[in-house]
Amino acid sequence: MGGLKRIYLDNAATSWPKPDSVYDAVSRYLRECGAPAGRSVYAEAHQANQAVTAARASLAKFLGADDPRRVIFTLNGTDALNLAIHGLLDEGDHVVTTVVEHNSVLRPLRQLETCRGVKVDRVACNVRGYVDPLAIRRAIRPKTKLVAVTHASNVTGTIQNISEITAIAHEREAVVLVDAAQTLGYLPIHVGELGIDLLAAPGHKGLLGPLGTGLLYLRAGMERRIRTLREGGTGTQSDDDRQPQMLPYKYEAGSLNVPGIVGLGAGIDFLRMQGNRLREHHQQLTDRLIAGLIDIGGVRVFGPAEASERVGVVSIAIEGYDPQEVAATLDGAHRVQVRAGFHCAPLMHAALGTLDLGGAVRFSIGVFNTEADIDAAIAAVAEVAAESAAT
Ligand SMILES: Cc1ncc(COP(=O)(O)O)c(C=O)c1O
Structure with a gap:
């Protein structure tokens, strides 16, 4: 292999290298802070909390989301998609999705279809990987609760027409979940302008954060429709054994991945500067x-x-x-x-x-x-x- 330079072209799996500022932020947090976020009141715990709040605010701004509490940190893109899909759907619901999806959409839907009586239609694409929004319109039924669509294919890179799909789905009162795994960080995404109800993405691909990071954005009101998939400590309302309903805590049970999140925050700051x-x-x-x-x-x-x-x-x-x-x-x-x-x-x-x-x-x-x-x-x-x- 000698002197050959490593040419990394697997960024759709996870991006590498990361900006120096990402390495520095992770290292600084681990070496100098190391405290959990949202749990304690000493100086370093306060710093950890501030770093998470700042990363959430950067992410919200990057997405055009007006309220940072609507951005939930997850373990990866798959975790965010599972929260949206399993959290929303009930027996008898109908879902429209497409053949261009990743298994992190296809498999939860297949599971619900097999075990919970959810009905799923998978709309075809053309030879270039494009899904005609009118085919999505034709697949929508009275019981369609969800339209789940990837923003860009992780095989062909084909970008789908999200604003047309959200307009069609909303005419029929269906919720739109966008898998932005291959676009967030590469294409401008304004969740409000595109009419997106739920957006799931990894933090470790186009956003340049470390592995172990992801996010789910929820439009206002979606928190009343998405159930939690796990419950636990949040550092808030600790005198109550029921899960808080307040965002983002409702969906963020357990200690947060603070090193990952501060790295993700640095990745987003890098993208915003560039x-x-x-x-x-x-x-x-x-x-x-x-x-x-x-x-x-x-x-x-x-x-x-x-x-x-x-x-x-x-x-x-x-x-x-x-x-x-x-x-x-x-x-x-x-x-x-x-x-x-x-x-x-x-x-x-x-x-x-x-x-x-x-x-x-x-x-x-x-x-x-x-x-x-x-x-x-x-x-x-x-x-x-x-x-x-x-x-
Ligand atoms: C289109 C698409 N959706 C979802 C995912 C899952 O993301 P993660 O690997 O962060 O779970 C990927 C990852 O390759 C992807 O390409």
């Missing part, structure tokens, strides 16, 4: 990657070609080559690190026709990738594809 520059950089790199990959013989690129219709998640298949083998060769020979397989999105791979091919090879661009990284990845794929053509 502004549109990062977004433009991301789009340019995505364009560059797609243009390079499309030109390689034997390589099929999934999803839309236009960077404006997608985020920097790009999956490919190389004719005659198993995706796992491609990923192993890219890492082993070139230190290009990608993810191969089904990406926890079985219905999306079924829609793309890649289930029998072992899935696809996914490149996902992060804020610290460079043009040189992208060019190296393209050159590595070209070499693998040429070998496969020669054999």
